[in-house]
Amino acid sequence: MIIPIPILIIAIMIGMIVLGLIRPPLTVIIPLLGIYAILMLIPYILPNFSINQYLGIKYIILPVIGLAVGYGISILASKYMNVDVRSLLGLKQGQRGIKRPSNISSKPKVEKRTEIKPEDLDRLINETINELKSGASTNETLGSWIEYYDGWTDAIISISRRFMDIKGIAESMNKEVPFLLRARQYESKAAMLGLTLKEESVFKKQKKTKVVEERLVVYVRPEEIANELMNDTQLISNYVNEFNNIVERLVHDNDISQYMGNSQVLVVYVDGGVPRKLIMINR
Amino acid sequence: MLRFKDINSLVKYLSEELNKLLIAKKVIEEELSKDSLVDIIEIDKDGSLTIKRERITEIRGGLAEKIDIRIKAINTLLEEIKSIFNDGNYTGIVLLELENGIPSRVLLSQPLTLGEGS
Numbered sequence: 001m002i003i004p005i006p007i008l009i010i011a012i013m014i015g016m017i018v019l020g021l022i023r024p025p026l027t028v029i030i031p032l033l034g035i036y037a038i039l040m041l042i043p044y045i046l047p048n049f050s051i052n053q054y055l056g057i058k059y060i061i062l063p064v065i066g067l068a069v070g071y072g073i074s075i076l077a078s079k080y081m082n083v084d085v086r087s088l089l090g091l092k093q094g095q096r097g098i099k100r101p102s103n104i105s106s107k108p109k110v111e112k113r114t115e116i117k118p119e120d121l122d123r124l125i126n127e128t129i130n131e132l133k134s135g136a137s138t139n140e141t142l143g144s145w146i147e148y149y150d151g152w153t154d155a156i157i158s159i160s161r162r163f164m165d166i167k168g169i170a171e172s173m174n175k176e177v178p179f180l181l182r183a184r185q186y187e188s189k190a191a192m193l194g195l196t197l198k199e200e201s202v203f204k205k206q207k208k209t210k211v212v213e214e215r216l217v218v219y220v221r222p223e224e225i226a227n228e229l230m231n232d233t234q235l236i237s238n239y240v241n242e243f244n245n246i247v248e249r250l251v252h253d254n255d256i257s258q259y260m261g262n263s264q265v266l267v268v269y270v271d272g273g274v275p276r277k278l279i280m281i282n283r
Numbered sequence: 284m285l286r287f288k289d290i291n292s293l294v295k296y297l298s299e300e301l302n303k304l305l306i307a308k309k310v311i312e313e314e315l316s317k318d319s320l321v322d323i324i325e326i327d328k329d330g331s332l333t334i335k336r337e338r339i340t341e342i343r344g345g346l347a348e349k350i351d352i353r354i355k356a357i358n359t360l361l362e363e364i365k366s367i368f369n370d371g372n373y374t375g376i377v378l379l380e381l382e383n384g385i386p387s388r389v390l391l392s393q394p395l396t397l398g399e400g401s
């Protein structure tokens with residue numbers, strides 16, 4: 001035998017699985033299965049004519065299984081994972097029928113495009129820019145929430161305190177980032193010298209216990225968070241700037257403070273944690 | 284992410300948040316039941332001031348839900364921290380990770396020390 005026998009069977013299986021993945025119409029499957037059945041039946045039709053021991057009636061089921069497996073995978077993939085295996089394999093079956101209507105529907109689209117008048121263009125561009133702006137500005141840095149205070153003074157003190165806290169946090173993050181980056185450089189240098197950076201023992205011990213399940217408290221290596229921390233530092237700095245403007249406004253704007261008098265107030269933090277909204281409760 | 288110097292200060296921060304939220308929740312619920320009239324002052328992005336008078340029921344728009352989600356998130360975090368550290372402290376890099384503005388995870392890390400290759 002030129003071809004080792006199991007390889008022939010494996011090749012047939014792979015071929016059938018691929019065929020199943022493509023999900024060809026029955027007019028393709030039936031003739032193929034027919035040819036295969038005839039091949040398998042050769043030893044029975046011509047008893048003296050033996051090509052291969054695997055060409056026997058026992059193995060007639062193999063390609064059917066292969067086909068079924070391929071077909072099943074293909075259907076499951078398209079149903080649950082939205083993967084069209086046929087298009088992955090570069091084959092678009094049954095496209096001829098669909099092609100025409102898509103041609104027709106694409107025509108009016110082209111016409112629609114030409115309908116946009118130049119004077120509308122400015123408006124469209126402005127709308128798009130506004131949309132993009134609002135999309136970019138609705139970041140959820142710290143989320144939104146509400147706080148309640150008995151009086152305006154309390155509210156202002158608390159808002160200022162929060163501002164100072166966050167400003168402190170931002171500053172410490174700013175200091176940390178270069179340090180973390182240096183630690184990373186340090187590690188690569190150390191690695192070059194044949195050294196490794198060791199975690200301190202407490203860290204190591206606790207790290208082992210975390211594997212049990214998905215935890216909300218996670219141990220990470222400093223260099224793993226360096227990049228994220230860097231991005232977030234930028235984010236928090238922008239946030240602090242915005243917060244700063246609002247605090248200035250709340251403290252110094254006479255309109256607001258006069259208006260507030262000494263009423264009870266709900267401070268609403270919106271736009272990722274900026275106290276832009278004040279709700280006064282009238283009693 | 285927010286950076287804290289140790290677990291204690293993170294717990295303090297989260298507990299304060301939780302308290303404020305619980306108080307606000309109570310007040311809002313009270314006012315909602317009375318359907319009281321409120322004045323809303325809003326400072327827009329461009330710095331302009333809008334003042335309007337409305338019934339509180341009209342402005343509730345998901346805020347109560349947001350508070351609830353936040354309270355729940357902070358509670359679970361605090362519980363887990365307590366179960367791990369049991370009032371003990373951890374000094375190092377303590378980061379509070381926020382997902383869509385809601386406190387979601389605590390990342391702990393520690394500056395590395397140089398050792399011999401192992």
